[in-house]
Amino acid sequence: MAEPGNLKILREAVLELAGRGIRSERKGERMRSVTLDVDSAPIEVHGHQPKAEWNGHYAARIYHPLITSIAETGDMLDARLRPGNVGTADGALDVILDVVDRARKSFCDVAMVRVDAGFPSAALLAGLEVRGIDYVSRLPANRVLNRLAEPHMVRPVGRRPAKPRMWLRELRYQAETWDKPRRVILVVKEREGDLLLDRFFLVTSLPWTRKLRHEVLAHYPVFVSIIFLGARF
Structure with a gap:
C-alpha cells in the first residue's frame, strides 16, 4: 500500500468518496462552490518510525502531514504524510493546485483557498490567480511589513475600555519574490x-470592492495545529 502508485490511487479515492457524498446529498448535482482549508498537522510519535523526525518548532518527534479539507462540509480531500522535519510549505504548491484541479473536475468549483502563514509562496498565489481562485492567507511578519504597520501601532487617546479592541488597516505590499503588489490587511489587536498591541497580516486576492476588511477577516479561520499527545504509531 505504501508504493507510490498505490498512494496515488488512495488519494484519488479520498477525493472521489467526498465528491460522491456531496453529489448524493444534492441528488446528483454539483456544489456551486467550496472553500478549501489547507494546513499542516504535527502528530507526535514515540519511537523511531520511518519519517518520524525531531521538529524544533514543536519541540517533539513528529510526522508533519499536509491536509486539505472542505470548509463547508469538513470532508477531507487529501492527506500527504511528510517527514517531521520538513517546513510547513514543503510540497504544498503541487498538492494544493492538484487538489483544486481534481475537485473542480469531480464535484464543484473552488471559490477560495485558505492557508496559514507558512504557505503563501509566489508560485502558489500566482497559480491560484491564473485559475481564478481567490485566497486568504496569513503572512509572516518581516522588516518591510513591520515598517508599514508601525504608524498604526498606536492606541487612540483616552481611557482604555474593559473589552479589548481591534483595528483593521489596508496596506499594499510586494514581497521580493512576488511579480506585483497585493492587498494586505493589517489586523491590530489589544x-x-x-x-503592547499585537498584530498580524493577511494577504488576499479579494478586492475591496467585493469584500471589505472585516469581511476578509471573517473568511480567515483560526488554524489550530492538531497534536495527538501520547499517540503511538
Whole structure:
C-alpha cells in the first residue's frame, strides 16, 4: 500500500468518496462552490518510525502531514504524510493546485483557498490567480511589513475600555519574490492585560470592492495545529 502508485490511487479515492457524498446529498448535482482549508498537522510519535523526525518548532518527534479539507462540509480531500522535519510549505504548491484541479473536475468549483502563514509562496498565489481562485492567507511578519504597520501601532487617546479592541488597516505590499503588489490587511489587536498591541497580516486576492476588511477577516479561520499527545504509531 505504501508504493507510490498505490498512494496515488488512495488519494484519488479520498477525493472521489467526498465528491460522491456531496453529489448524493444534492441528488446528483454539483456544489456551486467550496472553500478549501489547507494546513499542516504535527502528530507526535514515540519511537523511531520511518519519517518520524525531531521538529524544533514543536519541540517533539513528529510526522508533519499536509491536509486539505472542505470548509463547508469538513470532508477531507487529501492527506500527504511528510517527514517531521520538513517546513510547513514543503510540497504544498503541487498538492494544493492538484487538489483544486481534481475537485473542480469531480464535484464543484473552488471559490477560495485558505492557508496559514507558512504557505503563501509566489508560485502558489500566482497559480491560484491564473485559475481564478481567490485566497486568504496569513503572512509572516518581516522588516518591510513591520515598517508599514508601525504608524498604526498606536492606541487612540483616552481611557482604555474593559473589552479589548481591534483595528483593521489596508496596506499594499510586494514581497521580493512576488511579480506585483497585493492587498494586505493589517489586523491590530489589544490583548487583555498586555501593554503592547499585537498584530498580524493577511494577504488576499479579494478586492475591496467585493469584500471589505472585516469581511476578509471573517473568511480567515483560526488554524489550530492538531497534536495527538501520547499517540503511538
